[in-house]
Amino acid sequence: MNKVRNLVAGLLIAVVGVGLVAAPVAPAVAADRPLDVRFFTPDGKQRLKVKRKIGIGVGCTRNCAVVVDMKLIMPNTKVIKGRVKGGIKAFTAKSPYIILNGPALRYLKLTYPRSRFSVKVTATDISNNKKVVKTRVYRFRAWS
Numbered sequence: 001m002n003k004v005r006n007l008v009a010g011l012l013i014a015v016v017g018v019g020l021v022a023a024p025v026a027p028a029v030a031a032d033r034p035l036d037v038r039f040f041t042p043d044g045k046q047r048l049k050v051k052r053k054i055g056i057g058v059g060c061t062r063n064c065a066v067v068v069d070m071k072l073i074m075p076n077t078k079v080i081k082g083r084v085k086g087g088i089k090a091f092t093a094k095s096p097y098i099i100l101n102g103p104a105l106r107y108l109k110l111t112y113p114r115s116r117f118s119v120k121v122t123a124t125d126i127s128n129n130k131k132v133v134k135t136r137v138y139r140f141r142a143w144s
Contacts, residue, residue, distance in 0.1 A: 069083050118138075
């Protein structure tokens with residue numbers, strides 16, 4: 001009796017497995033979904049923490065090529081710029097960042113309430129070359 005039960009269970013598992021493999025697989029990224037760019041902070045809060053490595057996460061809803069322009073704007077016309085280029089797969093994130101040297105970090109610690117971190121992302125959909133440009137400005141919180 002056990003041999004018959006095991007044989008029937010094995011056949012049933014094989015039939016279900018073949019049915020799953022033969023079934024049409026839906027694409028992971030729908031063709032009609034528009035390109036959208038998302039921003040993520042490292043800790044999920046609205047303000048960035050003051051530290052040596054300042055950055056955010058960027059993600060796309062489709063496979064895209066991105067250009068990320070970052071600007072750290074501090075009082076007295078002090079501006080530090082950075083640019084990162086690369087590709088992002090759909091529904092994954094990249095983390096572009098700026099690394100500050102000692103004097104810039106000390107100045108940011110003194111002026112963080114009046115400083116801003118501006119991020120401009122230009123994403124180009126690889127399949128149809130449509131562009132999406134999004135800009136976001138972040139403020140800072142204490143580094144404690």
